Amino acid sequence: MAVDQRELDRQLSGLDALEDDPAGRAGRLASLRSRIWPKLAALVLAVGAWQLVVVSGWRSTYVLPPPSTVFSEVSRIAGTGAFWQALGVTAGRAAVGYAAAIAVGSVIGALVATIKPLRTAVGSLITGLQTMPSIAWFPLAVLLFKPSEAAIIFVVVLGAAPSIANGLIGGVDNVPPLLVRAGRMLGARGPTLFRHVVLPAALPSCLGGLKQGWAFAWRSLMAGELLLILPTRPSIGSQLDFARDLSDAPLLLAYMIVVLVIGIGIDGAFGAVDGRLRRRRGLVDTAT
Amino acid sequence: MSVTAEARPVTAPAIVIDGVSKRYATGAVALEDVHLEVRRGEFLALVGASGCGKSTLLNLVAGLDSPTTGRVSLPGGRPTLLFQEAALLPWQTAAGNVELALRLRGVGRAERKEKAVELLDLVHLSGMGDRRPHELSGGMRQRVALARALAQEPDILLMDEPFGALDAMTRDLLHDELERIWSETGVTILFVTHNVREAARLGDRIVLLTSRPGRVAAEFPVNIDRPRRIESPPVSKLAVEVTAALRQEVARHGR
Numbered sequence: 001m002a003v004d005q006r007e008l009d010r011q012l013s014g015l016d017a018l019e020d021d022p023a024g025r026a027g028r029l030a031s032l033r034s035r036i037w038p039k040l041a042a043l044v045l046a047v048g049a050w051q052l053v054v055v056s057g058w059r060s061t062y063v064l065p066p067p068s069t070v071f072s073e074v075s076r077i078a079g080t081g082a083f084w085q086a087l088g089v090t091a092g093r094a095a096v097g098y099a100a101a102i103a104v105g106s107v108i109g110a111l112v113a114t115i116k117p118l119r120t121a122v123g124s125l126i127t128g129l130q131t132m133p134s135i136a137w138f139p140l141a142v143l144l145f146k147p148s149e150a151a152i153i154f155v156v157v158l159g160a161a162p163s164i165a166n167g168l169i170g171g172v173d174n175v176p177p178l179l180v181r182a183g184r185m186l187g188a189r190g191p192t193l194f195r196h197v198v199l200p201a202a203l204p205s206c207l208g209g210l211k212q213g214w215a216f217a218w219r220s221l222m223a224g225e226l227l228l229i230l231p232t233r234p235s236i237g238s239q240l241d242f243a244r245d246l247s248d249a250p251l252l253l254a255y256m257i258v259v260l261v262i263g264i265g266i267d268g269a270f271g272a273v274d275g276r277l278r279r280r281r282g283l284v285d286t287a288t
Numbered sequence: 289m290s291v292t293a294e295a296r297p298v299t300a301p302a303i304v305i306d307g308v309s310k311r312y313a314t315g316a317v318a319l320e321d322v323h324l325e326v327r328r329g330e331f332l333a334l335v336g337a338s339g340c341g342k343s344t345l346l347n348l349v350a351g352l353d354s355p356t357t358g359r360v361s362l363p364g365g366r367p368t369l370l371f372q373e374a375a376l377l378p379w380q381t382a383a384g385n386v387e388l389a390l391r392l393r394g395v396g397r398a399e400r401k402e403k404a405v406e407l408l409d410l411v412h413l414s415g416m417g418d419r420r421p422h423e424l425s426g427g428m429r430q431r432v433a434l435a436r437a438l439a440q441e442p443d444i445l446l447m448d449e450p451f452g453a454l455d456a457m458t459r460d461l462l463h464d465e466l467e468r469i470w471s472e473t474g475v476t477i478l479f480v481t482h483n484v485r486e487a488a489r490l491g492d493r494i495v496l497l498t499s500r501p502g503r504v505a506a507e508f509p510v511n512i513d514r515p516r517r518i519e520s521p522p523v524s525k526l527a528v529e530v531t532a533a534l535r536q537e538v539a540r541h542g543r
Contacts, residue, residue, distance in 0.1 A: 005468070008461065008464050008465070008468070009412060012461050013412065015427065015457065015458060015461060016412075016425065016427075016428060019425035019427065019428070019458075020425065178371060178373060178375045179375060179377060181352060181369075181371070181375070182371065182375035182376075182377075183377075184352060185350060185352070185368055185369045186368075186388065186389050186392050186436070186440065187392045187440070188392055192392070196377075196388060196392070197377065200377065200379045201377075201379075203379070277379075280379065280420060281378040281379055281420070281422065282378060282420060282421065282423070
């Protein structure tokens with residue numbers, strides 16, 4: 001009873017076709033739509049609540065203006081050069097500080113994740129740093145760097161780097177041992193193994209660390225800009241402070257909305273990258 | 289020596305396991321004084337109950353671990369190991385997994401693409417190269433793992449219950465598939481399984497290991513013509529014989 005090669009081909013491809021799940025690859029547009037409407041509803045609810053508080057007369061509109069006033073203030077400042085200059089300075093600081101935090105956090109994370117004695121020595125220290133409010137570093141930063149750009153960047157880096165390092169360490173810790181064995185069996189050792197197996201396997205956790213690091217960087221930056229106003233460098237923080245000095249509530253709230261929108265926007269970008277990563281790895285339950 | 293050695297032309301050994309013992313730091317003895325030779329091009333099926341150190345033995349042969357005493361030598365060439373789970377990298381496509389194996393062997397970029405397509409064709413996964421592991425069935429994943437292992441151009445294929453997690457139908461087809469690839473490439477296979485029928489279906493020879501510690505208990509030549517079928521009477525008859533020996537071995541551990 002000889003196995004006919006062509007018959008085997010047919011049987012295998014038949015079985016493959018039966019086991020192939022066409023429902024597994026559904027359209028993405030529908031899921032996008034289903035994710036957008038709850039966000040819109042939440043926005044409408046928040047603005048509605050704000051409007052209600054204003055209407056209740058709890059504070060005069062001079063101190064707490066209605067949403068309409070603030071939104072028209074947002075569109076007004078969006079047409080001014082001062083706004084874009086401030087945004088540019090803040091974005092520049094955020095970019096430089098965050099990039100430096102990624103560099104520092106990755107190097108420390110990689111070293112601590114791969115060198116055992118270093119892990120026992122500084123592993124918990126990193127978590128300790130992570131829980132420390134970065135604003136507490138400010139007085140020291142000013143002593144070390146004078147009131148300068150460097151002082152602000154220093155605090156941003158200290159705020160973000162521990163989260164980034166921890167994300168990498170956690171990711172490396174949770175790499176499935178089977179994948180490491182498979183990688184070694186393919187002939188990958190040391191740095192090659194790290195690059196082709198360990199690092200990609202740790203990527204989702206790294207991304208979590210990067211996301212959390214960004215949140216800390218952004219908070220630290222806002223705190224820093226409010227505390228340290230450099231006369232030649234108008235920023236979002238200094239504009240907030242300026243609006244308070246003038247008791248200009250619409251301007252103050254307009255800048256706050258800008259801060260919020262930037263935060264939500266970047267968080268959304270991280271979410272999109274994370275979602276893509278998970279879908280590609282089959283970590284998303286497509287049945288729901 | 290065994291009967292098969294006389295029945296077939298005597299060829300040089302591919303794997304020599306010489307008095308190998310493995311004791312773990314906990315004091316547990318996984319393997320004790322194991323002697324085993326696998327000839328070049330042979331398909332050897334290793335069966336045993338739980339705790340016989342089958343996987344430990346494969347790790348030793350694969351070089352992922354080293355024996356406490358004794359030595360393992362591989363005059364037959366380079367080995368690679370297939371696991372029970374496919375162990376594919378989930379961030380890579382099927383083709384990407386195969387290409388990584390080629391890349392780590394130093395194959396050039398252009399050639400990698402071509403070679404990966406060929407290898408996926410070989411395991412009947414033409415056109416599936418762009419799929420990611422989670423988009424493939426268990427049987428398909430295991431075939432990608434096989435293609436990836438073959439990409440290393442191994443002389444020795446070590447298989448650790450590779451079809452253990454698959455359904456009977458898929459397993460049956462993959463037996464045919466593996467037998468075909470084995471006869472086409474002439475690779476030496478050391479195949480570990482707890483499924484006695486599978487061992488009789490595939491092996492040139494079946495070696496039975498004892499449990500705790502693992503030792504070679506018995507050896508059964510498989511003098512059944514290929515191609516075989518798992519449900520054919522000679523395969524079943526041999527499986528009954530091996531199972532009886534295995535049961536006796538297991539009973540030894542009761543009280």
